[in-house]
Amino acid sequence: MEEKLQRPHKNPGGTLQSMAWYALVAACIKLLLIPSYHSTDFEVHRNWLALTHSLPLSQWYSDETSPWTLDYPPFFAYFERFLSIFANLIDPTIVNLRQGLNYNSNTVIYFQRMTVIVSDLCLFFALYRLTAKLDSGKRNLIWVLVASSPGLFIVDHVHFQYNGFLLGILLLSLSFLEEGRDLMGGFVFAVLLCFKHLFAVAAPVYFVFLLSRFCRGGFLKGFGRVLVMGAVVALVFAAAFGPFVYYGQIQQVIHRMFPFGRGLCHAYWAPNFWVFYIILDKGLAFLLRNLGFNIQAPAASFTGGLVGDSSPFAILPSITPLTTFIMVVLAISPALIKACRNPRPEMITRWVAYAYTCGFIFGWHVHEKASLHFVIPLAIVAMQSLEDAKHYFLLSIVSSYSLFPLLFEAQEYPIKVLLLLLHSIVMWLAFSAHSTKNGVINATAPANKGRDFVIGWIGKIYLLGLLVVEIWGQFLHPYLLGSRFPFVPLMLISVYCAFGIMYSWVWQLKRIIRSS
Numbered sequence: 001m002e003e004k005l006q007r008p009h010k011n012p013g014g015t016l017q018s019m020a021w022y023a024l025v026a027a028c029i030k031l032l033l034i035p036s037y038h039s040t041d042f043e044v045h046r047n048w049l050a051l052t053h054s055l056p057l058s059q060w061y062s063d064e065t066s067p068w069t070l071d072y073p074p075f076f077a078y079f080e081r082f083l084s085i086f087a088n089l090i091d092p093t094i095v096n097l098r099q100g101l102n103y104n105s106n107t108v109i110y111f112q113r114m115t116v117i118v119s120d121l122c123l124f125f126a127l128y129r130l131t132a133k134l135d136s137g138k139r140n141l142i143w144v145l146v147a148s149s150p151g152l153f154i155v156d157h158v159h160f161q162y163n164g165f166l167l168g169i170l171l172l173s174l175s176f177l178e179e180g181r182d183l184m185g186g187f188v189f190a191v192l193l194c195f196k197h198l199f200a201v202a203a204p205v206y207f208v209f210l211l212s213r214f215c216r217g218g219f220l221k222g223f224g225r226v227l228v229m230g231a232v233v234a235l236v237f238a239a240a241f242g243p244f245v246y247y248g249q250i251q252q253v254i255h256r257m258f259p260f261g262r263g264l265c266h267a268y269w270a271p272n273f274w275v276f277y278i279i280l281d282k283g284l285a286f287l288l289r290n291l292g293f294n295i296q297a298p299a300a301s302f303t304g305g306l307v308g309d310s311s312p313f314a315i316l317p318s319i320t321p322l323t324t325f326i327m328v329v330l331a332i333s334p335a336l337i338k339a340c341r342n343p344r345p346e347m348i349t350r351w352v353a354y355a356y357t358c359g360f361i362f363g364w365h366v367h368e369k370a371s372l373h374f375v376i377p378l379a380i381v382a383m384q385s386l387e388d389a390k391h392y393f394l395l396s397i398v399s400s401y402s403l404f405p406l407l408f409e410a411q412e413y414p415i416k417v418l419l420l421l422l423h424s425i426v427m428w429l430a431f432s433a434h435s436t437k438n439g440v441i442n443a444t445a446p447a448n449k450g451r452d453f454v455i456g457w458i459g460k461i462y463l464l465g466l467l468v469v470e471i472w473g474q475f476l477h478p479y480l481l482g483s484r485f486p487f488v489p490l491m492l493i494s495v496y497c498a499f500g501i502m503y504s505w506v507w508q509l510k511r512i513i514r515s516s
Helices: 016-032 040-054 074-090 106-119 121-130 136-147 150-160 163-178 182-193 197-213 219-246 250-257 273-290 321-341 345-362 368-381 386-402 410-434 457-481 488-514
Strands: none
Touching: 016 106, 016 121, 016 136, 016 150, 040 074, 040 106, 040 150, 074 106, 074 219, 106 121, 106 150, 106 163, 121 136, 121 163, 136 368, 136 410, 150 163, 150 368, 150 386, 150 410, 163 182, 163 197, 163 345, 163 368, 182 197, 182 219, 197 321, 197 345, 197 368, 219 250, 273 345, 273 488, 321 345, 321 488, 345 368, 345 488, 368 386, 386 410, 386 457, 386 488, 457 488
16 A cells, blocks of 8 residues: 555644744845856846836837847736836836946845845745645645755745746645635636746646636536636736737737747756757767768757757757647646546646646756746645655755756855755655654654655665766866866756656656546
8 A cells, every 4th residue: 555644634733923934044045145146147137127117018028228138928027117116216227228238236136136035925925825724744844845945046046036936826826726716726827827928838737627627517607617717817818918919019029938949958958858869869970970971960059058049950850849849738638637537626736746847858948947847836745645755855856956057156066065965954854754654744753753764776876876977077077078078067967867857757647647
């Protein structure tokens, strides 16, 4: 019989005040990271503050003053416009579109860092709602997993983005669906899509789930509910896109949001299925050239570090956006079938996390940062069984390590290593303290507590391999090869982490297929 975690029950002991302590501790760590490195995304968002503040709405998606043009949906543009009000009060130069690129005074650094920290309150509030009916042990464990997530620290609070805020909206939507408040869940998800369209990967799951659950009943009742849900979603999109339709800018908005010319892969390969496809193509080309065949190398290099179109292959067929779309939909289909046959609210978070995993594995121009879309929801799923907890332990470490190349400066190296080590230790101690042969406990543990949270020998060898990859890339490669083959360390990280992420996808698929 499968080992299970203790079934959830209502417990009002966990309060909003206790969640505030987790948010406060996380905020203190984030404050310490303020002086650290920030990527070009920092200037991207500063420019968005400036253009939304300085230009009329009709010019937001056509302005090219900076190469970092606005390419998020309108609600995020409105969010930047809201933040620009305060930026203008603190330092008017922040929102001066003519300031030029790379304005990085202390005022703009502190202001933008603080906006991410404050907006993370959305994530913590969503976690509070999503875990309100769990017992205090599980609730606190989930809070610890998310609050200590090195991925969020690395991407949002060093590299610089607003993933915590956006994931908070996603979890808020899931909290409504788990409560049976389907209309509110659909409404919040529609809002999320108007903040960041990349979350649309889970839209098929939402559509099937809501159609099978909210819109069930007789023909008239079901049709009426379809109209109600459709009207709610339409109102959200009208509020977001309506002004741009009015100004005749909607085609420009869509063009900015879907720049398919960027190519199949990002400059740093996200650890997904396409890593193996690229390696196979290169291996076949190398083999055939050595056998005397005239094989021309493709014009674009996958290891050149460019963000441009990197789709051509030497041997294998080139991949189109339509191909990746079909593969993602096919991969998600088992979850869609389950959601259609038995739309259980307690399964929606698992299905949505799986959908984002499929998008990461087979999607077009996937960024490594997109792993957060499924890792954070899976922290909630980790409470459903001991096997889920073990899976999350491995996945969280692998996905966090895959983000290491984002912080490439020497001064940030101890930070990312320390964040991952602390998170791994916290996970191990927390899961061990709560695991027993019969599941997870909340208060008094038996004498053998922790002995059942055991990672198999394959998992241990794989985690040891992460250490080997890091030692090679960080120390041995520069010492032995110097500046030769500079792409090899990044390629090793992508390929090795891709094995772990692909395993996670297969594991999640098996769990969904076997679920009732």
